[in-house]
Amino acid sequence: MSPVSLEFGLFCAVVIALYYRVWPSHRWAVLLLAGWFFYATWHLFYVPLLIAISGLFYFCGRRIDEASTPIGARVALIGGVITSLAILVVFQYSHFFASAIVTDTFTRIIVPIGISFYTFQGIGYLGDVFRKVIPPERDPRYFMTFIAFFPILTSGPIERGAHLIPQLRAETRFDPVIAISALRLILWGVFKKLVIADRLAIYVNAVYDQPQAYSGAVLLIATLFYTVQIYADFSGYTDIARGVARLFGIDLFENFRQPYFAMSIRDFWTRWHISLSTWIRELMFMPLSRTLLRRSGGRYSRAIQAVSNLIVMTLVGLWHGPSWTFVIWGALHGVYMSVESLLNWRVKLVKISTPRQQIERVGRVILTLILVMIAWVFFRAKSLADAGYILTHWIAPSNGDLTQPFTGGLLPNGVEFALAIGLIGVLIISDLIGPTLLERFGRLGWVIRWAVYYGFGMAILFASLYGAGSAQFIYFQF
Numbered sequence: 001m002s003p004v005s006l007e008f009g010l011f012c013a014v015v016i017a018l019y020y021r022v023w024p025s026h027r028w029a030v031l032l033l034a035g036w037f038f039y040a041t042w043h044l045f046y047v048p049l050l051i052a053i054s055g056l057f058y059f060c061g062r063r064i065d066e067a068s069t070p071i072g073a074r075v076a077l078i079g080g081v082i083t084s085l086a087i088l089v090v091f092q093y094s095h096f097f098a099s100a101i102v103t104d105t106f107t108r109i110i111v112p113i114g115i116s117f118y119t120f121q122g123i124g125y126l127g128d129v130f131r132k133v134i135p136p137e138r139d140p141r142y143f144m145t146f147i148a149f150f151p152i153l154t155s156g157p158i159e160r161g162a163h164l165i166p167q168l169r170a171e172t173r174f175d176p177v178i179a180i181s182a183l184r185l186i187l188w189g190v191f192k193k194l195v196i197a198d199r200l201a202i203y204v205n206a207v208y209d210q211p212q213a214y215s216g217a218v219l220l221i222a223t224l225f226y227t228v229q230i231y232a233d234f235s236g237y238t239d240i241a242r243g244v245a246r247l248f249g250i251d252l253f254e255n256f257r258q259p260y261f262a263m264s265i266r267d268f269w270t271r272w273h274i275s276l277s278t279w280i281r282e283l284m285f286m287p288l289s290r291t292l293l294r295r296s297g298g299r300y301s302r303a304i305q306a307v308s309n310l311i312v313m314t315l316v317g318l319w320h321g322p323s324w325t326f327v328i329w330g331a332l333h334g335v336y337m338s339v340e341s342l343l344n345w346r347v348k349l350v351k352i353s354t355p356r357q358q359i360e361r362v363g364r365v366i367l368t369l370i371l372v373m374i375a376w377v378f379f380r381a382k383s384l385a386d387a388g389y390i391l392t393h394w395i396a397p398s399n400g401d402l403t404q405p406f407t408g409g410l411l412p413n414g415v416e417f418a419l420a421i422g423l424i425g426v427l428i429i430s431d432l433i434g435p436t437l438l439e440r441f442g443r444l445g446w447v448i449r450w451a452v453y454y455g456f457g458m459a460i461l462f463a464s465l466y467g468a469g470s471a472q473f474i475y476f477q478f
Helices: 006-021 024-040 046-066 070-092 094-098 104-110 115-130 140-148 161-169 176-209 217-247 265-269 274-295 301-319 324-343 355-380 384-392 413-433 437-441 446-466
Strands: none
Touching (some): 006 024, 006 217, 024 046, 024 140, 046 070, 046 115, 046 140, 070 115, 115 140, 115 274, 140 161, 176 446, 217 413, 265 324, 265 355, 324 384, 355 384
C-alpha cells in the first residue's frame, strides 16, 4: 500500500476515525493493529518478523535495566544489537547471497520493506536505555506500537523512544487547526513525490539506464535532476509521514532542513536524513572516536576524527546494499568529512554583514553541492563502469538534443524539459522561504489558498494518470 495511493488515504481515514472513537486507553490497539495491517499489505510474512524483532528489543531493554552489574547490562545490549543486525544482514543481503540458488523474484519478495529503519529505531532504544537516557518501556503494548507505528514503518524518520512513546500514551483530542496543517503537509509531500520526483525520474532513468548513449550536458543535467529527485522523493515521504502522524496528535522529528544549502559536507549531514545522521553520530561515530582517543592517550584527535568519519560513512554506504557503488558513495562522504576534520573546516554560524562573506557563503554552498552531486553519481549508477563514464564525460560535447531523454512522454520534449526546470524552481523557492512556508501559507486569504489547493490537486491527478515515473519511493529498497 503506497503512501501516495488512494487506498492509503482511505486506510488513514478509517484508522483516524477509529482512533478518536475508542477510549484513550485503547488507542494503542488501533495504532498497533493498523501498523500490522499496513505492513501485511506489502507481504503477510513481514508481520511475524516485525513482531519477533519487536519482542527482541523489548526483552533486551528489560534485561539491560534489570541487570545486576554493568557487565550484565552490556551483555544484554550487545546481544540485542548483534542479533538484530544479524537478522538485518540476512534479509538486506539475501539477494546477494541467494541469487545463485533461488529466483530473483523470490529474493525480492522476502526482503522486508523498511526493516533497517525499525531495526535502527530499536537499536537506538536499547542504546538510550543502556545510557539511562530513558527507562525501559515495561508495557509491551506500547512498545510494540512504538516499533510498528505505520507512518514511519517503511522509511522513517527513525524515532527515539524518549520522543515517541510518551506521545503514544498521551490523551489527545482532535484539533481541526492541527488537522488542516497536517493535510497541507501531506499534500505538499504527495506533490513533491508524484509531480516533482517522478517527473524528473523520467529523464534520470532514460540517461542512467544507458549512459553511454549520452554525453556532455545531458549527463550533467541528469545528475542534477537526480540530486533533486532523491531529495523530493525522500523528503516527500517524510512530509507525508509527519502529516499523517500529526493527524493523531503526534509530532515526528524533522528529517530534512534545506540540505542543498549546506556549507560543508558535515553541515549537509546535519540537514539530510537528520534522524539517521543523529543515530549515526550518537551510536557509531562517538563510541568509535572515543575508543580510539582512549587508546591513543588523547592524542591525534583530528586524525582520529578523520579515520572515524571514513570508517563510519563507508559502513553507511555498505548498509545501502552489497554494491561497490554504494560503498564508494559512503566512502566519498567519509573522505570529504575527513578532509574537513583535518583542515578544521567548520561552519561558523555568524551573521553575514559584508559582500565578501556573502560570496564566501555562496561559494561554499556551490562547492558542497558539487561534491554531493559527484557522490550521487555512484549512488544512482548501476555499476562502477557507468559511474566512471558519467563522471568522465560531463565536459564532453553533447550529442543530440538536451531534451531527448524525455522522448515518449505525454507532452513534447521541450515542454517536459521546461516543466522539469520549473518544478525544480518551485522546490528551491520553498526551501529558500524556509520551513515555516506552510504555516505562512495558512494565513493567506481563502481564495488564494483554495486556488493553490486545486492547482496542486490537479497537478497530482495529472501526474498519477499520465506520469511515467515509478510510484515506489527510492528508500523503500533500503
